[in-house]
Amino acid sequence: MTAQDFMTILDSKSLAEVLREYPLGRDFLANFRLNNLAQELTFSQALLEVEEEALAEFGLDRMGALKDFAEFLKQFTPQENLLAEVKSITIIGGWNKAKTPETISLTISAGEIISIVGPTGSGKSRLLNDIECLAQGDTLTGRTILVNGAELEDIQRFEMEGKLVAQLSQNMNFVMDLTVREFLEMHAKCRLTPNVNEVVAICFQCANQLAGEKFSENTLVTQLSGGQSRALMIADTAFMSDSPIILIDEIENAGINRRKAIALLAKREKIIFLSTHDPLLALSAHKRIIIKNGGIAKVIEISEAEKESLGIIENLDNTMQRLRTALRSGEVICMRDLRESSS
Ligand SMILES: Nc1ncnc2c1ncn2[C@@H]1O[C@H](COP(=O)(O)OP(=O)(O)OP(=O)(O)O)[C@@H](O)[C@H]1O
Numbered sequence: 354m355t356a357q358d359f360m361t362i363l364d365s366k367s368l369a370e371v372l373r374e375y376p377l378g379r380d381f382l383a384n385f386r387l388n389n390l391a392q393e394l395t396f397s398q399a400l401l402e403v404e405e406e407a408l409a410e411f412g413l414d415r416m417g418a419l420k421d422f423a424e425f426l427k428q429f430t431p432q433e434n435l436l437a438e439v440k441s442i443t444i445i446g447g448w449n450k451a452k453t454p455e456t457i458s459l460t461i462s463a464g465e466i467i468s469i470v471g472p473t474g475s476g477k478s479r480l481l482n483d484i485e486c487l488a489q490g491d492t493l494t495g496r497t498i499l500v501n502g503a504e505l506e507d508i509q510r511f512e513m514e515g516k517l518v519a520q521l522s523q524n525m526n527f528v529m530d531l532t533v534r535e536f537l538e539m540h541a542k543c544r545l546t547p548n549v550n551e552v553v554a555i556c557f558q559c560a561n562q563l564a565g566e567k568f569s570e571n572t573l574v575t576q577l578s579g580g581q582s583r584a585l586m587i588a589d590t591a592f593m594s595d596s597p598i599i600l601i602d603e604i605e606n607a608g609i610n611r612r613k614a615i616a617l618l619a620k621r622e623k624i625i626f627l628s629t630h631d632p633l634l635a636l637s638a639h640k641r642i643i644i645k646n647g648g649i650a651k652v653i654e655i656s657e658a659e660k661e662s663l664g665i666i667e668n669l670d671n672t673m674q675r676l677r678t679a680l681r682s683g684e685v686i687c688m689r690d691l692r693e694s695s696s
C-alpha cells in the first residue's frame with residue numbers, strides 16, 4: 354500500500370476505526386499531542402478542531418499532518434503482500450574469475466530450494482551476496498538478478514532492501530547483551546508481530562529442538578555457541594520473517610539438525626538458496642548450482658535416480674550423526690554397532 358492509499362483510508366474511515374486497524378497510529382498522535390482528537394470523526398475532520406498554532410509548534414499544518422500520518426502508517430505497516438508478490442527470481446550470468454562469460458539465465462520459482470555447491474573459494478558466498486544485493490550488473494561478477502522477470506529500478510531496489518531477503522550467514526556474532534527471550538521479543542516487536550508472546554515461545558522451543566545442546570530463555574545471546582546461535586536465527590527467520598527469499602550459507606558447520614531446519618524454513622512458499630558442502634543437503638534441494646572458478650558451471654535438476662539415492666545417503670548420514678554423538682559423549686567406537694543401529 355502506498356502513502357496515497359493511507360490518505361484515502363484516513364479520509365474515509367473514522368479515527369477510531371483507523372486506530373483499531375493500525376494501533377501503532379496512537380504513537381504518531383501522541384508524538385504530536387493529538388491523542389485527544391474526536392475519534393468518531395475522520396482524521397481531517399478531527400484536525401479542524403485543533404488550533405493551527407498547536408500544529409505549527411511541530412512545524413505542521415493540517416495537510417502536512419495528514420500526509421505525515423499517512424506516511425507513518427505506511428512505514429509501520431508490515432508488507433503482507435511482499436511474500437505473495439515474488440513469484441520468481443532469475444539469475445542472468447556475468448563472468449567467472451577468468452572473465453569467461455557465464456552463459457546462463459536461470460529462473461527459480463517460489464517454493465523451490467536451490468543448493469549451491471563447489472570447492473572452497475569457488476564463489477558460492479559471492480553468488481548469495483549477488484542475490485542479497487539484487488545485483489544489476491554492478492558487482493564483481495557482473496550478474497543481474499531479476500525479480501518476477503524484470504530488472505529493478507534503483508528506487509525499487511532501495512525499497513526492497515532488507516525486506517526481500519533473509520540471510521543466515523557463515524559468521525554470526527551477537528553484539529548486544531540481551532537474553533534469548535529479550536532478543537526474540539525485540540525482534541517480534543520490530544517486525545510488528547501481532548501475538549508476541551506466542552511467537553516468542555514457538556521460536557524458543559523450535560530453536561531448542563534444532564540445537565544439540567539446550568539453552569534457556571534467560572541465557573545471554575552472547576553466551577550461545579555457534580550452533581545455538583544458528584538454531585536461534587533459523588527459528589527466528591522461519592517464524593518471524595516475511596522475506597520471500599532465504600539465503601543460507603553453510604548450515605552444516607553449526608552442529609544442528611540441518612534437515613529439520615531446512616524443512617522448517619521451506620514450509621512456506623519461499624525461495625531458498627543454500628550454499629553447502631554437505632551431500633545430503635545438496636541433494637535435498639530441487640536443483641543445484643555448481644560453481645567453478647567464480648562462475649556458474651552447471652545447473653542440475655534432481656532426478657528420480659538421485660532421489661532414490663537420497664535414502665541411502667540418509668542412512669550413511671545417520672551413521673555419521675551417531676558416530677559424532679558417540680564420540681562427543683565419550684563412548685568407545687564400534688562401527689558395526691553404529692551401522693546396525695542406524696539402518
Ligand atoms: N566471478 C567472480 N569474479 C571475481 N571474483 C570472484 C568471483 N566469484 C567469486 N569471487 C571471489 O572469490 C573469493 C572466494 O569466493 P567465496 O567466498 O564466494 O567462496 P566460497 O565458495 O563461498 O568458499 P567457502 O566454501 O570457503 O565458503 C571471494 O573473494 C569472491 O569475491
Ligand SMILES: [Mg+2]
Nearest residue numbers: 477478523602
Ligand atoms: Mg562461503
